[in-house]
Amino acid sequence: MMSKFMLPLVAFALLVGMFVVGLNLDPSRIPSPLLQHAAPEFAIPSLHDANVLVGSASYANQVALVNIWATWCPGCRQEHGFLLELAAEGTIPIFGLNWRDDRVEALRWLETLGDPYVASGYDVDGRVGIDWGAYGAPETFLIDSNGIVIHKHIAPLTREIWEHDFVPLIGANKAE
Amino acid sequence: MKLLTIGVGFFLLISTALAIDVGQSFDDPELQHRYEKIIAEVRCLKCQNQTIKDSNAFLASDLRREIRRMLEEGKTDEEIYDFLVARYGDFALYRPRTSGRTLILWVAPMIFLVFGAVVLLRIVRRRMALPIDDEPAEGA
Structure with a gap:
């Protein structure tokens, strides 16, 4: 008699398990196919000076962050304070990719709020953003010293997320 | 107008x-x-x-x-x-x-269909083997 109840029970438990996993996934967080692959190489005009090219060469052979941001993005405003703290600590260079934005607005933002970036690229038509698989700012990529993407964070960065998701990876990378 | x-x-x-x-x-x-x-x-x-x-x-x-x-x-x-x-x-x-990662998306419906068919077949077979004893009594 046992088996008569066991099968539906197991099926039900499986279904519940699938729902628990499935409903806890956030569909707006799409895993990046770039993970564990070489980061895109690019050279685009600097936000500060249209005649200067910046890009992947700006952080070559270093563990670095690439932060995709724009002035139209509220989440970017939210994480900006933390990026400034991080830059002040000097543990990691942050490259800013200003995505689909207005140069004047973006420069005013950096001037009034502070500039955490070692260099800022001005991706006015979103071409570089596409190479990074960007679909919603802010997005932050962790690149190792070999130019491999080792982590991607979508949504504003905070101290907790930084300590929890980024620091262990950076430690492991530097120890190698 | x-x-x-x-x-x-x-x-x-x-x-x-x-x-x-x-x-x-x-x-x-x-x-x-x-x-x-x-x-x-x-x-x-x-x-x-x-x-x-x-x-x-x-x-x-x-x-x-x-x-x-x-x-x-x-x-x-x-x-x-x-x-x-x-x-x-x-x-x-x-x-x-169809790649390794998406194979399950394409194959799962087929697996469910076969599983359902097997279950259905088993139930039907079992019921067909039962004696027919639930027919309404004559004249009822």
Whole structure:
């Protein structure tokens, strides 16, 4: 008699398990196919000076962050304070990719709020953003010293997320 | 007459709203056909339940522009889909391709169907073996 109840029970438990996993996934967080692959190489005009090219060469052979941001993005405003703290600590260079934005607005933002970036690229038509698989700012990529993407964070960065998701990876990378 | 004017005016208003893809069409109808087919297959990741054909999010228009450029460069449909999957993953395509990672999506319905058929067959077989004792009594 046992088996008569066991099968539906197991099926039900499986279904519940699938729902628990499935409903806890956030569909707006799409895993990046770039993970564990070489980061895109690019050279685009600097936000500060249209005649200067910046890009992947700006952080070559270093563990670095690439932060995709724009002035139209509220989440970017939210994480900006933390990026400034991080830059002040000097543990990691942050490259800013200003995505689909207005140069004047973006420069005013950096001037009034502070500039955490070692260099800022001005991706006015979103071409570089596409190479990074960007679909919603802010997005932050962790690149190792070999130019491999080792982590991607979508949504504003905070101290907790930084300590929890980024620091262990950076430690492991530097120890190698 | 007044009603007609309002009606026509309203129609003109909504028709501008319908024009999402404002880019130039290709001179070559073959290219235009391929372009329209591809943009109807690609998910707008900013607005996930729309294709980039239906969306006017800037990401959708950027992707349309890139697809247009690749078609002009003579890229094949496969190369264009590869470009998108390499950047945005299998999720970018409304009909994900059969690969190791997406195999389960394609095979699961088949497995469920076979499983259901087996269960059904077993139940029917068992019931057919039962003596027929539930027929209404004569004259009832």
